[in-house]
Amino acid sequence: MWSFRRCLNTFCLDPLKKWLHNHPRDTIFALSSGHGKCGVAVIRTSGPASQEALHLLTKWNSLPTPRQVKLSSIWCPKSGELLDRGLVVWFSGPHSFTGEDCCEYHVHGGPAVVSGVLQALGSLQMMRPAEPGEFTKRAFQNGKLDLTEVEGLGDLIHAETEVQRRQALRQMSGDLGQLYERWSQQLLKALAHIEAFIDFSEDDNVEEGVLLAVDEVVETLQKELEEHLRDNRRGERLRDGVQVVLTGATNAGKSSLLNVISQKPTAIVSSSPGTTRDVIEATLNIGGYPIILSDTAGLRDSEDPIEREGVRRAKARVGEADVLVAVLDVSNGLWSQETLLDHLQSLYSNLQGDEPRSVIVALNKVDLLSQESIVNIEKLCRDPKLPPVCLLSCHTGEGISNFLRIMRDCLEGICGNPLQGAPTITQTRHRHHLTACLDALGRYSVHRQQDLVLSAEELRIAQRQLGAITGRVSAEEILDIIFSDFCIGK
Structure with a gap:
């Protein structure tokens, strides 16, 4: 029978703590700053032999004051050769990132200098190169970070947008x-x-x-x-990127809109219908929010097996989208005010499906319309039953800034503000x-x-x-x- 007494008999001793107590750790070292030429490179050591390595590389007889920068010559302990003059910072455990004795060597960032210091540390028998993530792993094992903080640190390192950075820092x-x-x-x-x-x-x-x-x-x-x-998976969407899918009929301007937003020729644009056959992705930053913007094949019936496969993939990607951007060509004269309104309402209902999702309608090629038509469409699109509707032209750039503003508001509604409310x-x-x-x-x-x-x-x-x-x-x-x-x- 499971009871409190049995629980104590089974779990009283934490195996990890016992193992760490009986097996002293190796001392590890690694380049902690980025690779390549730079002004300053930071090389870090962690473990019980950090103190001895510091004495051998600097020829100091005593430890410096912890957490204070000190200028020093750095020597090769084997050959006695001067490797560099740099800054040294000593951290006494447990008051360090890993909870162990640590030392940081801030040296000039040339490849030869960095290689020389790393080789000097590697020549010491009590030192070994760190494995990927081992400094953070030791911080976790020594109780300096829990797993969520470790993951937050990883997210901070990989954050590409301002809002991702805020969430990772929190x-x-x-x-x-x-x-x-x-x-x-x-x-x-x-x-x-x-x-x-x-x-x-x-x-x-x-x-x-x-x-x-x-x-x-x-x-x-x-x-x-x-x-x-x-x-609503706010934090996960912000961390991984919000899936935004461009959908619509052929030649509506989906690829042109992708190119305008990404500010480079990501997709091929042609007047021939059905140019886009596969899903084309671009990772972008919209107002600090990360998105994965997908251009898809135009939705139509086709006898071409390749285009049919492209349409199938487009429909599958629409099903996975967090935000759907329905791109319509309003320049072909097929839309009266009544039919356009009916079409938008029907489109919105179909795109939402069983699980309501965010929808933005982009009415493209307004540069080919008269000013009177534009005014009438703008009045029409104020219907509160409709999703946000943008009038734009990928050719002239008209309305693009308004489209991006609406997109940014939509992303904020999906991901929220990571600095407000309970953590996600x-x-x-x-x-x-x-x-x-x-x-x-x-x-x-x-x-x-x-x-x-x-x-x-x-x-x-x-x-x-x-x-x-x-x-x-x-x-x-x-x-x-x-x-x-x-x-x-x-």
Whole structure:
């Protein structure tokens, strides 16, 4: 039977901490700044031999003041050759990025200098080159970062837009991890209480009201998790890029619009219908929001097997889109005011489908219309039942800035402002573990009136799912909570 005592016997000792205690780490080194010629390059070491390596490379007899820059000559410990004169910064563990003794050498960024310092460090027996991500891995293992902060750091390094940077910085600062840690601690306390009731209620040391308090915690947490998961994937879309798809009939100007927005000839433009046969993508930054803009084949019936495949791929990409841009040619004289309105309303309904999505209508080639026609269309498009409608010309550039403004507002509505409100889910694995946690809490409610042991196990599963997100999974803390909340065995 799973109980608190069995939990302690199984999980009392954290295997990772025990292994780290019995196996001293290697000392690692690597170039921490970018590769290639630059003014200054930063080479970092981390581990117990960082101090000895510092003495050998600088010939200093004592350690410098931590976190203060000091100018020094840097020597090869084997040949005694002067390699460079640069800045050295010493970080005493645990007050460093990795939690270990660290040293940074800020040297001139020429390839020969960098290679010389790296070879000098590699010539020392107690040093080895770092593996990819190993400095951050050590920061996590030493409790300097949780997994969400590690992922935030990775996202910050790869951020290409301003809004991506803001989201990554917020996650790296620990906001998301703190939210999950708060939920984890609530579950941990609830688990400790229900385990204590199972093991000690017969001794009259635990009040029956404890179980009702656990039920309240579980119910509240279920509501918070459900609300957190109903985020429309804002954080994930911002991290990976919003899928924006250009769709419409042949020769409507989809490829021209792609080229205008990306400001380069990404797609071939021709007056011949059906030029675009495959999906063409461009990764762009619209007002700080990342998008993956896809140009697709014109939608029409065709006997050409290649074009039919292009239309099939276009329809598939439309189904995956976060934002659909319906491009229409309004210059061909086929649209009266009534038919255009009916067509736009029908188009909007069809494009939304079963799952409502963002739609923008781009009425292209307005440079070929009279001013009177443009005014009439503008009045027509103010219908509140329609999605945002832009009049533009890819040929003259008219209306493009307005189109980009509407697109930016649409992206902000999808992704939100990462600096406001509660932090959002940014990784698919977060959503997986949160969903599994919510499922376990639902099973707790099912077992609650029948078997407390099974209920406790569901709480344990839920707590582990949250711990898997931050990388902090421990059952030892249950002991501390029990003895802080109950006077058992006094």
